Amino acid sequence: MNRTWMRWGAAAVSGLLLAASRPPVGQWWLAWLALAPLAAAVRRSPDARSAADLGGLAGFLYAAAGMGWLTHTFGVWTPALWCIFALGPALWAALLHAATERLDSDGRGLAWALGAGLLWAGVESLRSILPGLSTSWLALGFSQAACLPLLQSAALVGVVGLSAACAASGAALALAAEGRRLPAELALAALGLAWALGERRLERPAEGVPARVAVVQDESYDLERLVKLTDVPGVRDADLVVWPEYQLAVNEGHEEPYRALFARRLAGVRGVKVLGAAVIPEDPKAPMQNFSWVLGPSGALLGRYDKAHPIPFIERRLRGHSDPRPVMTPLGPLGLQICYDLDFEDGARRLARRGARLLAVTNLDPVEWGAAQHAQHSQMALARAVESGLYVARAASSGQSQLIDPAGRVTASVPTGASGAAVGEVRLAEGRTPYALFGWWLVPGTLLLLAAAALDALLGLMRRRAFLAYPPSPATV
Incomplete structure (x- = not known):
């Protein structure tokens, strides 16, 4: 099969898996692997624009399958809202592709997987503050409301932290498919620890x-x-x-x-x-x-x-x-x-x-x-x-x-x-809770990281265009 079509297929699978992690399907565990096909496709994309197209497809399918009920309010205009929602995953895919060389330099992929999670959280944070369009609907972390032990982590890192963890897990699985298993192993260990701590929190007696x-x-x-x-x-x-x-x-x-x-x-x-x-x-x-x-x-x-x-x-x-x-x-x-x-x-x-x-x-x-x-x-x-x-x-x-x-x-x-x-x-x-007391910095923090990644990608694009416009002479080489 043509590699381009394989990448598009992977993006479509991610979009449908993301939707299936939320009601009405409600399979919370899918959130931890849903982004793996898209992340793998982003790594194989020839450029950031191609990666953005893949992210847009995944985001559109996520919105269409997850928010089909919007048709009751917006009628024929609903697909336009799904397209607006798709801009978020498209931005995530483009920035992740642009940052791959910088974040993947350690050879193990730890920074790349973590960066993928933080960028996803940054995109969700951006979507929640856009004037006239602000929404937190379909934030990935909400899927864990169906799994009480893991939901307890929200007391520490909030929904934004759960979203970052789910996205980082998907990126780690994409690396595991390339033979680099350390990020996935660490993600699995962290998941097990969060589950155990969540079970302990659920056992606490009610106070007040x-x-x-x-x-x-x-x-x-x-x-x-x-x-x-x-x-x-x-x-x-x-x-x-x-x-x-x-x-x-x-x-x-x-x-x-x-x-x-x-x-x-x-x-x-x-x-x-x-x-x-x-x-x-x-x-x-x-x-x-x-x-x-x-x-x-x-x-x-x-x-x-x-x-x-x-x-x-x-x-x-x-x-x-x-x-x-x-x-x-x-x-x-x-x-x-x-x-x-x-x-x-x-x-x-x-x-x-x-x-x-x-x-x-x-x-x-x-x-x-x-x-x-x-x-x-x-x-x-x-x-x-x-x-x-x-x-x-x-x-x-x-x-x-x-x-x-x-x-x-x-x-x-x-x-x-x-x-x-x-x-x-x-x-x-x-x-x-720790989040109630100190969580105020998480959303601004992810937004700053997103802005830094966007600036780095823009500067990289300008450098490449300058190189193509004024290539070095053979003498200087």
């Missing part, structure tokens, strides 16, 4: 002050229905009740009368209430508001949290608020996130570092987006629980509403598509 928490799931946007689901034994007696995102429509300028109305309707609920609400002005050019109210047992307003990360293209009228702080409640400091906020590592990490005892998340995932989208989104919540070391109470409109412990275990949930409530016990305690 016990509290009863209820998460309500419903997509009717009907106040009376939500009250009926809440004002039942078990839910109304909980210390904290969380409703989904966007459930309460509030007229602009009348926030206080609406808040008082909701407080009266929930007078029979004895605990703290977190209610997802929104102000959407009739003027299509006016900014909207997406927020959560925190009401005390008496109905008094304890605080308000405004969404930090608007969903690209969908929440164009929403202005993000980027400085999350815990709200003081009778339960202690409460950290708040809204839907897309939890997709990004900064919010949960900052709240944990600032003393939050629990994360309450209001969420909206329309039922028509399907079970795969709901499962992918819930994996992000599991990872954030481990990163922050906090219990997460996530109330979703149609699923998956969950109570999640700091080890990423779901302790109570409502099935996707159902209406109802899940009630369970949580432990209120500061997270203070």
Whole structure:
């Protein structure tokens, strides 16, 4: 078979393996080898541009197979979004090819495999901060939410570190196919150590002050229905009740009368209430508001949290608020996130570092987006629980509403598509994981490495073009 077609085939295999590591297939172990075919093809590519084409194909297939549910929202424009996503793997492949000579000089490939992992993490970090396009969806590290022992490493290195480890493992396997087995052997040893340490972390007993928490799931946007689901034994007696995102429509300028109305309707609920609400002005050019109210047992307003990360293209009228702080409640400091906020590592990490005892998340995932989208989104919540070391109470409109412990275990949930409530016990305690305390530098660090690699590749290209334009004379040679 023509070598060019073999390289294209390898890239396609990588794209499909990457998608299979996430729901609905959900084979987490594939993430550790998925990039091996693509990495091998990159090493055999004649130039960086050819490598970028291979990375683009793998990225497109990863997005198309992993985010097919986007068609429910964007219709015929969905392939354009998949193409935008494909630019990330294309950049990774091009920079990895350009850096191969420099990183592979030790003869064993250790630096090359490690560089492949850090560059992949850098590309994911870049994708998460792009203005107007920011997303962390399909970050490779989220796949490990299906493997609790390995997910525990997120408490140390976060999802960004897990992504780097998965990519480095794939690169190490590509080297093993060339007969250089040391990087793969070291990767396997590190994986075994991470598994053992994860098992030990899973055995730790729960710490903190016990509290009863209820998460309500419903997509009717009907106040009376939500009250009926809440004002039942078990839910109304909980210390904290969380409703989904966007459930309460509030007229602009009348926030206080609406808040008082909701407080009266929930007078029979004895605990703290977190209610997802929104102000959407009739003027299509006016900014909207997406927020959560925190009401005390008496109905008094304890605080308000405004969404930090608007969903690209969908929440164009929403202005993000980027400085999350815990709200003081009778339960202690409460950290708040809204839907897309939890997709990004900064919010949960900052709240944990600032003393939050629990994360309450209001969420909206329309039922028509399907079970795969709901499962992918819930994996992000599991990872954030481990990163922050906090219990997460996530109330979703149609699923998956969950109570999640700091080890990423779901302790109570409502099935996707159902209406109802899940009630369970949580432990209120500061997270203070190594990642919550010191993980702030990992994303900027990977971005700096990515920028350095891009600069080095650009300078290398300029030197080659200068050489071709002005080759040395025979006398100087």
